[in-house]
Amino acid sequence: xxxxxKNRIIQYLKTIDPVTQRHRSFAITFDKxxxxxxxxxxxxxxxxxxxxxxxxxxxxxxxxxxxSGEELATNCIDVLKSFGLTKVMLQEQLTGCAxxxxxxxxxxxxHLCENIGMNENWLITSWDTAHLLELAIGDVQxxxxxxxxxxxxxxxxxxxxxxxxxxxxxxxxxxxxxxxxEILQPKxxxxxxxxxxxxxxxxxxxxxxxxxxxxxxxEDKIMTxxxxxxxxxxxxxxxxxxxxxxxxxxxxxxx
Numbered sequence: 001x002x003x004x005x006k007n008r009i010i011q012y013l014k015t016i017d018p019v020t021q022r023h024r025s026f027a028i029t030f031d032k033x034x035x036x037x038x039x040x041x042x043x044x045x046x047x048x049x050x051x052x053x054x055x056x057x058x059x060x061x062x063x064x065x066x067x068s069g070e071e072l073a074t075n076c077i078d079v080l081k082s083f084g085l086t087k088v089m090l091q092e093q094l095t096g097c098a099x100x101x102x103x104x105x106x107x108x109x110x111h112l113c114e115n116i117g118m119n120e121n122w123l124i125t126s127w128d129t130a131h132l133l134e135l136a137i138g139d140v141q142x143x144x145x146x147x148x149x150x151x152x153x154x155x156x157x158x159x160x161x162x163x164x165x166x167x168x169x170x171x172x173x174x175x176x177x178x179x180x181x182e183i184l185q186p187k188x189x190x191x192x193x194x195x196x197x198x199x200x201x202x203x204x205x206x207x208x209x210x211x212x213x214x215x216x217x218x219e220d221k222i223m224t225x226x227x228x229x230x231x232x233x234x235x236x237x238x239x240x241x242x243x244x245x246x247x248x249x250x251x252x253x254x255x
Contacts, residue, residue, distance in 0.1 A: 009045070009056065010084040013093060017048075023089070024048070027096030029055075029128060030076050031103075032063060039063040041072065043079045046096075058083065069106030070114075077115045090116045098128035101135075130194055137195055153189070153198075156205050159212055160186045175211050175218075183208045 017024045026047040033042055040060040046053055059079045063072070080090060094116070099108055109125035140146055163172040164186040176183045184204040190197050205212075 006083050012049075013047070013085070013089065023093050025093050025095045027098065027124075028076065028080070028094065029098040030072075031100055032072075033060070041075050043076055045080075046098075069103070069108050069111045072103065072106065073108055073111035073115050077112070087116050091118045094118075094123065096124040096126070098126050100131040101127060134194060156201055157189055159205065160188050160201060163212070163215075164188070171215060172208075172211065175215050179211050179214050181208075181211050183211050 013024055013026065015024060016022065024047060026045050028043065028045055030041050030043040032039055034040075040062050042060045043058045045056045045058055047056065048054070059082070061075055061079060063075065077090070080094075085093075097109065097112060104125070104127055109123055110120055112125075113120040113123055141149055162168050169186070172183065172186070184207045186208075187201050187204050189201055
């Protein structure tokens with residue numbers, strides 16, 4: 001972030017809120033991420049601007065030794081101090097903090113308050129909504145009545161993987177030209193990303209469905225030519241019935 005932007009943020013925080021007649025309060029949110037094999041802590045500020053809660057990205061300092069709640073809290077406070085926020089300003093204006101479950105279990109609220117010398121009861125610390133939503137989605141997917149969703153996810157993942165690279169990707173582009181359908185680039189599921197990442201995969205599947213269907217039909221024709229009537233063979237009900245007597249063991253019956 002540029003120096004001028006930092007100055008604008010600090011100057012805004014020094015102004016008086018016309019409603020409270022105090023310096024403007026703000027909240028923070030931060031989380032660890034790994035990019036290019038390097039762990040860092042994304043730190044953001046949330047402040048009311050023109051009647052709207054507005055998130056402002058601050059910094060993403062590397063986490064070299066930050067393994068405990070105390071060290072992660074220090075990492076965050078160091079970012080705030082780099083913007084010119086003093087301990088007095090933090091004690092007066094920092095009112096809330098939203099983090100994920102890992103931070104909650106590390107007592108991040110206590111460590112933040114000890115670092116800046118404020119009463120822990122004055123800081124509202126919550127489990128951020130985005131991570132809570134991910135936990136809810138995970139719980140839903142575990143229920144047996146949603147087995148269909150797991151099957152659908154596996155189908156989407158299989159298609160995305162199959163047509164993402166090399167020869168299969170070239171076939172996808174060619175099929176798009178033949179079907180005159182505009183397609184989206186294949187996308188993979190990412191278990192470390194939020195549900196919005198899954199939504200991109202589903203949107204891609206819906207947009208590319210006609211092209212995928214065309215490709216599978218063409219593939220079935222080739223398989224039928226080489227190996228017989230695949231559609232009939234795959235729909236055939238096969239039941240295995242073992243019969244044992246003195247002479248025969250393991251008779252297989254195909255209906």
